[in-house]
Amino acid sequence: MTQPQPRTPPRTRARTFDELLAEGASVPTEGWDFSWFEGRATEARPSWGYATTVAGRLGTVDGPVLDVQTGGGEVLAFALGRAARRPPLVAATEGWPPNVRKAAHTLRPYGATVVAAAEDAPLPFADASFSLVTSRHPVRPLWHEIARVLRPGGTYLAQHVGPASAFELVEYFLGPLPEESRTARDPERERRDAEAAGLEVVDLRAERLRMEFHDIAAVVHFLRKVIWMVPGFTVEAYRPRLRELHERIEAEGCFVAHSSRHLVEARRSEARAHDPRA
Structure with a gap:
């Protein structure tokens, strides 16, 4: 809104x-x-400005990027359009067919690939594929899948509904x-779930x-x-x-x-x- x-x-x-x-x-x-x-x-x-924060991160990441449950691709498109430079490869997943079509159209000018994937299904990518995984308001974060597709040293940066x-x-x-x-959706519970999947939570802010x-x-x-x-x-x-x-x-x-x-x-x-x- x-x-x-x-x-x-x-x-x-x-x-x-x-x-x-x-x-x-x-x-x-x-x-x-x-x-x-x-x-x-x-x-x-929120005070942190999620889309702008992602845009800044995209401008510094050296490896492939994945946006999970991208919706119509609007937030990712905003971030890509404002990034100082674009990552070498950008992919996005979405589970709702009308949004898959919309996201493909929205993200095509930015060279991003949209993959249809159900929200509760394993991510359709190989282990250690991405340097950065992002998501705005995922229905439920699949922590073990996020950890699996991240490269060692890779980062998950997301805004969740609390x-x-x-x-x-x-x-x-x-x-x-x-x-x-x-x-x-308690943030401290999510911290524990992320850590159980092998991730280190380095920032957690709620409003x-x-x-x-x-x-x-x-x-x-x-x-x-x-x-x-x-x-x-x-x-x-x-x-x-x-x-x-x-x-x-x-x-x-x-x-x-x-x-x-x-x-x-x-x-x-x-x-x-x-x-x-x-």
């Missing part, structure tokens, strides 16, 4: 509930371009979630960030785009709750939630190769 801007009246304020639902339900969801949300929803950005992200919105629709749902939804169309589009937030979400199934939320936004000006993000940098030891089967 767009970064917070000076508050201005949403351009769709006068539109009816049904019109807003129809609009939110019709916007294409492929890729990770969130420009449609401009003026209707905002999300504060615990209880946007749970104010999720629980509005689903009700209170069990405690284990709130502690999933909780304000989100605002200024109309119900933005809520609908967000839940259609980020499908794991409210599994099985449809306008028809949640119409009564959507109407209540629409009236709340009309009365209060916006619905506030908080996203959770953490930056992870982990390095594979140069001292010995890691066998993920050990």
Whole structure:
């Protein structure tokens, strides 16, 4: 979503509930371009500036680079376009067919190869293939696979979704979630998992960030785009709750939630190769 801007009246304020639902339900969801949300929803950005950080790293890496779960390729394209120089080889994986096509189109001008690969499947590359592996918001980091495809001394640099992200919105629709749902994606747990796979975590930073939804169309589009937030979400199934939320936004000006993000940098030891089967 767009970064917070000076508050201005949403351009769709006068539109009816049904019109807003129809609009939110019709916007294409492929890729990770969130420009449609401009003026209707905002999300504060982490202080580390992930895409810019990756661009800086791309300009210094000497070996091949892999971007895991690249979405529509937008973030990787941004980073490649701003890197001081491009790596000798860049590959990306993506599991959702519409995004595979979009990423291939987006990344073609940068010479990057997009490989279709399911999110929970082993990475389709040989051991020790990459000097740098990146990922923005992977569904679940496969630590042993990341360690396997990294070269000795190689680095994993990623921004992950943290615990209880946007749970104010999720629980509005689903009700209170069990405690284990709130502690999933805990950064310290991920540190332990990464270390168990043979990686050394050299940087781990977490932030909780304000989100605002200024109309119900933005809520609908967000839940259609980020499908794991409210599994099985449809306008028809949640119409009564959507109407209540629409009236709340009309009365209060916006619905506030908080996203959770953490930056992870982990390095594979140069001292010995890691066998993920050990």
